[in-house]
Amino acid sequence: MEQNNKNYLEYLAELYPTIGKASTEIINLQSILNLPKGTEHFISDIHGEFEAFSHVLRNGSGAVRKKIDDVFGHTLSTAEKCAMATLIYYPAEKIAEIKKTEPDMENWYKITLYRLIEICKTVSSKYTRSKVRKALPADYAYVIEELITEKSEVLNKGAYYESIVTTILEIGKAEDFIIVMSELIQRLVIDHLHIIGDIFDRGPAPDKILDCLMTYHSFDIQWGNHDILWMGAAAGNVACIATVIRICLRYGNLDLLEDGYGINLLPLAAFAMEIYGEDPCVCFAVKGREGKTDSSSLLERRMHKAITIIQFKLEEMLLREHPDFDMEDRCFLETLDKKNGTVIIQGKEYRLKDKSFPTISEEAPYRLSKGEQEIMEKLKTAFQNCEKLQRHVKLLLKNGSLYKVYNHNLLYHGCIPLEEDGSFEKVNIFGTFYQGRKLYDVLEMYVRKAFVALEEGERKKGQDILWYLWSGPKSPLFGRSKMATFERYLIADPEAHLEKKNAYYRFLEESSTAERILEAFGLEGEDAHIINGHVPVHQSSGESPVKCGGKVLIIDGGFSKAYHKETGIAGYTLIYNSYGMTLTAHEPFESAETAIHEEKDIVSRQVAVKYTDRRQLVGDTDNGNKMKERIAELKELIRAYREGELKEKER
Incomplete structure (x- = not known):
């Protein structure tokens, strides 16, 4: 064996010291590869609108309601489904309201628990027991796992579940279970969240959005x-x-x-x-x-x-x-x-x-x-001394980047700067010119230097690049000839206010542009997409968020209330699950109080749906590719054990 390969196998042997343990991990990974891929949720340009963001997060852009429909079909009325959805979104608040009018709370608790159990079974079915177990609240993990796991060895399943639910009611824990099971449904409906930029400004509470993300499971x-x-x-x-x-x-x-x-x-x-x-x-x-x-x-x-x-x-x-x-x-x-x-x-x-x-x-x-x-x-x-702000910025640095390639999609907020002829624009960064992906990479390097560089000059360059990224004419996050702040405040002549968009926004209507950008970031094929935020889509003027025959999806529909009159909607979100992609346009969100009291969800309309030829599995994702690599490495480890090149450490 080459020395590097041997060193790596020796490291792997520390994690899997026997043929049995390596074999068990291969079987485990192989089983995960054949599960349906998790649901990805894409949100962009939230601009401090915490209430609307929180609600969209709770309802999974309609994913929760769809699961209720899948489970209960026509056995529940539309009103009952709305009530169930509202309970899952705001369990504690909805229970408090129901208590004011419901004469038989014990019966309501019992019916609700059974319904939530059925929904939990459905939303957890695409995950391994191990992953579901990690999502369970520690205090109730064992009982919930018993309730949502099919047990072939139990002959009278009805009596088995009845005894658990009855005990929950007798010990006065029904409310707690309803709350934690509702939160578990929210958690399992969305496997991973993508935020395509602009959490801050305009709206009142970006700090609450970031506080929420501090505890979110995957984003x-x-x-x-x-x-x-x-x-x-x-x-x-x-x-x-x-x-x-x-x-x-x-x-x-x-x-x-x-x-x-x-x-x-x-x-x-x-x-x-x-x-x-x-x-x-x-x-x-x-x-x-x-x-x-x-x-x-x-x-x-x-x-x-x-x-x-x-x-x-x-x-x-x-x-x-x-x-x-x-x-x-x-x-x-x-x-x-x-x-x-x-x-x-x-x-x-x-x-x-x-x-x-x-x-x-x-x-x-x-x-x-x-x-x-x-x-x-x-x-x-x-x-610089604000502990809360510094904590939020650390989160942005840890979980953030200028762009991301994820499951064959290219995600970025602004644009890829283009020349007037459609070629990648060359941008001068401290004396060296960069374009396309290399421009993004060097800019991200300087962003991180602004916080971690030891050399003062490099740290200062990073801090100045942060300002340039905000409003520079060749900044991929801004994409306009100027930010006309001075002109809008102090000059009445509208000619002075004009901000010319980068050529990117004109060429984005051409499929060849999208293909060239995707290729620059290592992507190709029918399944590759650009998912883009930053510029609100004016739906009221007939503008479409779908460009280049579906290769490009613009998901900034204007979460910010300041944009609602201009765009005609209150935000686009995108769901990508094992069946395909669904782009949804949302009407303005009234308030959490209205959602609870009147059981009103955000009014949403599907703008575009793209189904896959076959159901996507974990094995088709980036994580699946990593698992396949690990399986190949473990097989190599087992071969080394069996041929005597490495010895097992325990029996």
Whole structure:
């Protein structure tokens, strides 16, 4: 044997020290390969809408209701199925409500337990006992396993299950069992969750979404530009910090910073009142509260203006430091004429809606004033020392990436930058040009360096790349010619607001583009797909989320309430199970309270369904390929044992 192969087999022998143990593992893996593949759930662009996200997670984009239909068919009415679904989504809350009106709770408990047992049997049937056992709550694992496992040796199965259920009722544990079995159904219906970017911004509670993911059983994240922005803030990039605070003020989400992450904004508030105390700051009203002029709204506007001006300065300083970002056209503070209220952008003069800029000096317009500098130093310390934010960013780093190849699908948030002729665009990253997959790989390397690099210069490069990924014209997470923040705030002329999309979005309608991108990432064939987020699909305008004959699926339908009028829906989600793919469009989610009290689920409509020629098995997945490799290695180990090249360590 070659030395490397022998070393590996010796390592494997530590795990499987006998022929018997290696053989048992082969049999176990081979049996798993023939089970149906687990259900994958794809969600994109959640944008802080925790309630809608939580509900979609609970109902598995309709997967739970489908299991109820599979089990009970026409034996339960539509109303009974809705009630059962709501109970599974919100068991504790629904039980509390039922108690108010149900005269015979013991009978209700008994019927409900039997129904949940049947659903549990169905959803657990595609998994090994070992995997189901790991999903069971420790306190009730043995009893639940008894209830959902078929026992051929028991002659009177009805009496056997009846005795267990009766005992559960007698000892007063029916509620606990209903809750844990409902949660088990939620857990087993979805095997793996994919989030295709943008957990943060606009909505009020991205921190709750990340808290939820901290305990979720299996998931990955493809970072969106809004996630990267918050990661940059946590890493200490002051331009990212200023932008995060501005967006929270723009959408009225100061509670997220102050209560969610404990960021003290009093220094910013005091500075804003001192500098802009007489300024109405009309251009800086909170979105949706433009007409309000109470003291609280005025303070928010002044804070909003203060941090926005700071952001513009910090961005310009960063761009002057990095000519390789090729964004000199965004350095226009020096062309700002405070007296005449104009600014020159790309050679054209525009009139400003606001002329009051007391902290912008003629000598060095992009330098922070002393007060602005002090504020940013305090905020940088607060973001870097926020334990909760740092914990969330560690989760994003551990479970996240810029792209992922998973079960023959390519997942990413934004775009693959393309030239106007459709070829891969070459992007300058610190003096070297990259394109396609190599661009993604080098950018991800620098993202991680922002947090772990020992050399200060490399860490600083990583932090600056985090900002570039947020809004750079050649950033694969942004994909537009510019982020027209300055123009939208301060220039009325809509021409200045235009953000030209990367050629990717035009060429994505051509199947050859999708095939070329997939090939660059090592994928080919009819079963390969691109699953993409980032740009909302305008269903109300007739736009389709399915591109290139089904090769590309765009699943950003606008979870964020800010998008609902624009898109006509409230998000797409994708389910990929052993039978194929189902793309679903969701109507806006009212509230958890409405879902519980009125037994209303999210109204959903299947947009596209693609069935496979045969049912997909674990053996057809990436995990299945790894298992096949392990089986081959174990067979080699057994051969080495039998030919005397290695000796068994125990009998």
